[in-house]
Amino acid sequence: xxxxxxxxxxxxxxxxxxxxxxxxxxxxxxxxxxxxxxxxxxxxxxxxxxxxxxxxxxxxxxxxxxxxxxxxxxxxxxxxxxxxxxxxxxxxxxxxxxxxxxxxxxxxxxxxxxxxxxxxxxxxxxxxxxxxxxxxxxxxxxxxxxxxxxxxxxxxxxxxxxxxxxxxxxxxxxxxxxxxxxxxxxxxxxxxxxxxxxxxxxxxxxxxxxxxxxxxxxxxxxxxxxxxxxxxxxxxxxxxxxxxxxxxxxxxxxxxxxxxxxxxxxxxxxxxxxxxxxxxxxxxxxxxxxxxxxxxxxxxxxxxxxxxxxxxxxxxxxxxxxxxxxxxxxxxxxxxxxxxxxxxxxxxxxxxxxxxxxxxxxxxxxxxxxxxxxxxxxxxxxxxxxxxxxxxxxxxxxxxxxxxxxxxxxxxxxxxxxxxxxxxxxxxxxxxxxxxxxxxxxxxxxxxxxxxxxxxxxxxxxxxxxxxxxxxxxxxxxxxxxxxxxxxxxxxxxxxxxxxxxxxxxxxxxxxxxxxxxxxxxxxxxxxxxxxxxxxxxxxxxxxxxxxxxxxxxxxxxxxxxxxxxxxxxxxxxxxxxxxxxxxxxxxxxxxxxxxxxxxxxxxxxxxxxxxxxxxxxxxxxxxxxxxxxxxxxxxxxxxxxxxxxxxxxxxxxxxxxxxxxxxxxxxx
Ligand SMILES: *[C@@H]1O[C@H](CO)[C@@H](O)[C@H](O)[C@H]1NC(C)=O
Ligand SMILES: *[C@@H]1O[C@H](CO)[C@@H](O)[C@H](O)[C@H]1NC(C)=O
Ligand SMILES: *[C@@H]1O[C@H](CO)[C@@H](O)[C@H](O)[C@H]1NC(C)=O
Ligand SMILES: *[C@@H]1O[C@H](CO)[C@@H](O)[C@H](O)[C@H]1NC(C)=O
Numbered sequence: 001x002x003x004x005x006x007x008x009x010x011x012x013x014x015x016x017x018x019x020x021x022x023x024x025x026x027x028x029x030x031x032x033x034x035x036x037x038x039x040x041x042x043x044x045x046x047x048x049x050x051x052x053x054x055x056x057x058x059x060x061x062x063x064x065x066x067x068x069x070x071x072x073x074x075x076x077x078x079x080x081x082x083x084x085x086x087x088x089x090x091x092x093x094x095x096x097x098x099x100x101x102x103x104x105x106x107x108x109x110x111x112x113x114x115x116x117x118x119x120x121x122x123x124x125x126x127x128x129x130x131x132x133x134x135x136x137x138x139x140x141x142x143x144x145x146x147x148x149x150x151x152x153x154x155x156x157x158x159x160x161x162x163x164x165x166x167x168x169x170x171x172x173x174x175x176x177x178x179x180x181x182x183x184x185x186x187x188x189x190x191x192x193x194x195x196x197x198x199x200x201x202x203x204x205x206x207x208x209x210x211x212x213x214x215x216x217x218x219x220x221x222x223x224x225x226x227x228x229x230x231x232x233x234x235x236x237x238x239x240x241x242x243x244x245x246x247x248x249x250x251x252x253x254x255x256x257x258x259x260x261x262x263x264x265x266x267x268x269x270x271x272x273x274x275x276x277x278x279x280x281x282x283x284x285x286x287x288x289x290x291x292x293x294x295x296x297x298x299x300x301x302x303x304x305x306x307x308x309x310x311x312x313x314x315x316x317x318x319x320x321x322x323x324x325x326x327x328x329x330x331x332x333x334x335x336x337x338x339x340x341x342x343x344x345x346x347x348x349x350x351x352x353x354x355x356x357x358x359x360x361x362x363x364x365x366x367x368x369x370x371x372x373x374x375x376x377x378x379x380x381x382x383x384x385x386x387x388x389x390x391x392x393x394x395x396x397x398x399x400x401x402x403x404x405x406x407x408x409x410x411x412x413x414x415x416x417x418x419x420x421x422x423x424x425x426x427x428x429x430x431x432x433x434x435x436x437x438x439x440x441x442x443x444x445x446x447x448x449x450x451x452x453x454x455x456x457x458x459x460x461x462x463x464x465x466x467x468x469x470x471x472x473x474x475x476x477x478x479x480x481x482x483x484x485x486x487x488x489x490x491x492x493x494x495x496x497x498x499x500x501x502x503x504x505x506x507x508x509x510x511x512x513x514x515x516x517x518x519x520x521x522x523x524x525x526x527x528x529x530x531x532x533x534x535x536x537x538x539x540x541x542x543x544x545x546x547x548x549x550x551x552x553x554x555x556x557x558x559x560x561x562x563x564x565x566x567x568x569x570x571x572x573x574x575x576x577x578x579x580x581x582x583x584x585x586x587x588x589x590x591x592x593x594x595x596x597x598x599x600x601x602x603x604x605x606x607x608x609x610x611x612x613x614x615x616x617x618x619x620x621x622x623x624x625x626x627x628x629x630x631x632x633x634x635x636x637x638x639x640x641x642x643x644x645x646x647x648x649x650x651x652x653x654x655x656x657x658x659x660x661x662x663x664x665x666x667x668x669x
Contacts, residue, residue: 024069024085025265029277037064037114037245040126047279052106052248052257055096060126061257064114064245069266071110071238082234084206086270087244089262090218092281093147094195096254103253105146105192106246107165108202112139112239122251123148123169134168139239141166142247143202143213145177147193147255160192162200162213164230166237173230179216179223182343190215193255195281199273201226209233218275219414220341221373256281274374276413340416345423347372349380359433359482368428377428378413382421398424401497404470408462410485410495429493435481438550449586451490452547456594457619458492459484463540464612466497467533475531479539480517481546519553519561523604534606541601541609548594550579562602565595593618596625 028034030048038044041061043051052061073080091106107125120129125144132138142165163171177190190198197218203226204211211234212226244264248257260278263271348369349356359366364383371378402412416423431437434455437447447455459479466474476483476497485493516525522538525531542553545561553561568577574595575588597618603609610618617623 023067025263025268025271026065027261027263027271027273029261029274030279031063031259031262035066037066037243039063039114045279048260049279049281050246050259052246052259053250053254054256055254056250057254058121058249058251059254060119060121060247060249062109062114062116062126062245062247063259064109064111064243065264068241068243069264070240071242071266072240081206081209082204082238083266084204084268085264085266086201086203086268087262087264088199088201088270088273089246090197090199090260090273090275090278091145091246092195092197092256092258092260093145093193094256094258094281095193096256103251103255104148104249105144106248106257106259107142107144108200108244109247110141110238110242110244112242114243114245116247121249124249125169126247126249128168134170136167136236138167139237139242141234141237143200144169144171145192145198145200145215148251148253160189162215162227164211164213164228164232166232166234172232173228175228177215178227179214179220180225181341182221182223185225190217197260197275197278197281199275201270203269204234206234209235217339218278219339219344221344272373274376276374276376340414340423340425342416342418342423344371344373345369345380345416345425348378352382379410379426379428381424381426383424400472401474404466404474404497406462406465406469408458408492408494409465409497410493426495427493429485429487429495431486431488431490433482434484434486434492434547437486438481438546439552446581447547449582449591453590453594453619454490455484455486455492456544456547457616459494459540459543460612460616460619462492462494462497463536464616466494467536467612473533475533476536476539477531478516478520479536479543480520481543484543522602522606524606532606533611534609537601537609537612537615538603538606540612540615541598541603544594544598544601545577548579548591548598549577550581562599565599569595569599593625600625 031044031050032048034044036042036044036050039060039062041051041053041056041059042063043054043061045051050063052063053059069085071082071085073083087108089108093106104122105125107127109127111127116127118129118132119126123146124130124133125142127140127142128134128138144163144165146159146161146163148159161174161176163174165171177192178187179190180187192198199216199218199220199222201214201222202211203214209231211228211230211232213228213230214223214226216223246259246262258281260281261273261275263273265271346352348371349367350369352365352367356367356369357365358368358379364381367380367382369378369380370376398412398415402414405411410429411427413425413427415425437445441447463476463479466476474497476494478496479494483494483496485495487493516531516535516539520539520542522535525535525538542562545551545565546553549561549565551559551561551564555561565574565577568574574592577595578584578586578591597610597615601609601615614623618625
């Protein structure tokens with residue numbers, strides 16, 4: 001085998017080695033191509049997530065940075081102290097479905113070697129065993145994030161704690177896992193094993209010989225006060241060159257231990273992690289995602305005591321700090337991912353200042369913001385609700401909306417609740433809305449036909465995803481140009497999807513009110529208040545006509561866009577309806593198809609409207625509208641090239657008037 005080593009191989013070999021020679025500081029957002037030294041159960045998932053252990057019993061997983069770090073002043077002739085170092089990482093502990101007991105925790109480790117022969121699992125965390133536990137010749141420094149009570153002979157009194165260990169599993173210092181919000185001293189417990197991303201910071205100051213450990217949920221700003229601030233001289237503990245990394249283990253009880261991002265530095269602060277760039281952990285279906293330990297004192301008394309303390313302190317806080325009042329966490333809220341801290345959003349939007357307002361609509365005001373923790377631009381929608389009732393359903397709904405991902409949707413990054421205010425955090429889309437591009441363009445900018453078609457296709461793609469391609473049917477209910485944002489590459493991104501459904505949870509069923517915008521509400525929606533896929537298609541049809549004609553759906557009492565296009569069509573001059581600002585620069589066949597498609601979609605009879613899938617086929621030229629004869633009151637057919645025939649009752653023009661005056665047309669579905 002060695003004989004086959006040719007020059008290219010050597011070049012590649014040296015290239016790889018040089019790539020791996022990354023000394024501190026380093027930062028990983030996910031561990032794709034990180035070159036970490038993986039041992040035993042450790043594995044890098046395709047998403048870039050580092051998994052130390054899975055649901056196997058009595059396993060160990062370790063991952064180390066491949067290069068040993070110089071911990072002392074190498075140039076110094078005399079004996080020096082350990083240099084300062086700093087690390088930050090984001091982890092998640094997901095209990096496997098076997099039940100609430102979890103095992104056993106993970107540790108950040110500094111060790112002279114990446115090999116630990118004979119090291120045991122369970123509470124030895126894959127680093128020590130019963131014979132070498134506590135031995136100073138181990139030269140191991142570790143910070144453990146433990147989800148299980150310590151071993152009998154240890155003073156680790158309970159699970160869910162953070163401990164500082166040197167050379168063994170007995171912690172020199174330990175605290176139950178808690179954090180306090182930025183600038184506050186109200187402590188909130190951090191449940192290490194809920195599967196949520198948790199960020200930890202470990203800072204050692206070589207001069208003062210003080211180590212600080214801080215933890216917080218990953219979506220929260222770094223707390224000002226460390227959880228543990230402990231005096232420890234690491235000079236005798238560490239060797240000159242140390243490997244840094246992580247170790248985790250399971251026992252009879254198991255958990256998935258994940259690391260999703262990590263940074264480390266010597267003599268400076270570890271680079272900041274951008275939480276939004278990290279691969280999220282896969283949540284395993286777990287029956288009980290709450291904290292778990294074997295100790296009834298901990299499972300019952302401590303939560304109650306901390307709840308009482310928290311409530312008391314919050315009460316006081318509400319008197320003294322009106323501004324930040326009301327951000328208490330209820331149990332169910334902890335389970336929801338992407339929960340932002342109110343302070344973060346308050347800061348991001350400069351206190352919801354008017355200058356940061358970028359829009360306001362039926363559901364609330366939208367502010368531009370820059371997240372202080374990551375520097376990312378976001379759009380924050382502030383919705384004021386009037387009831388605390390149904391909040392749990394509300395949260396479930398938000399959680400499911402947060403999982404919607406499509407290139408033509410504006411991603412919901414997260415949310416936050418403060419009293420009756422609900423804040424939704426979205427990707428910031430810089431070009432503004434289709435409404436402003438169509439009707440109030442800057443510098444007389446005119447969208448050309450290609451861009452318009454692309455936008456229409458994008459909206460159709462987004463609606464198709466909501467209607468048919470996601471796990472649940474999501475009705476948008478408010479398709480209109482101001483809810484369509486245009487990104488840098490002029491692609492359409494639907495916003496506000498599903499929000500109307502949130503409102504349903506608030507409403508008592510008999511007070512149904514129609515959600516939508518005049519001009520886009522289909523006749524049957526106005527009559528029955530029941531939104532459906534076809535009511536979205538109706539609104540989309542109106543939108544098509546707006547984009548093609550450059551005119552609003554209702555311009556005055558007498559101008560109704562749909563009717564006007566229909567008139568043009570009846571006169572055999574449908575192209576007259578095309579937007580004059582296009583200067584006739586468009587593909588006439590395509591324009592005609594689009595105008596007809598608009599009429600078809602905004603047909604008064606829901607059954608005559610195509611589905612979004614058919615719409616997409618028409619727009620992509622995969623299918624053609626062959627016959628289209630909308631003469632009023634005649635039973636006509638529209639025929640597509642794929643051969644299906646559809647019955648079309650009277651035209652939409654007649655319907656616009658008739659649905660207002662008559663209730664005899666049965667469009668119930
Ligand atoms: C890691 O790679 C996977 C697939 O190769 C990709 O989906 C993922 O986005 C990558 N993660 C990062 C952080 O680059
Ligand atoms: C860290 O700083 C100390 C004090 O300035 C210095 O002696 C030491 O060499 C530095 N360590 C490294 C690894 O650069
Ligand atoms: C404990 O670990 C040490 C060093 O890693 C090893 O030499 C020894 O054999 C182990 N002892 C047992 C009982 O496994
Ligand atoms: C550790 O925390 C203490 C108390 O907040 C602070 O004074 C000190 O500067 C911190 N040290 C490091 C290394 O971060």
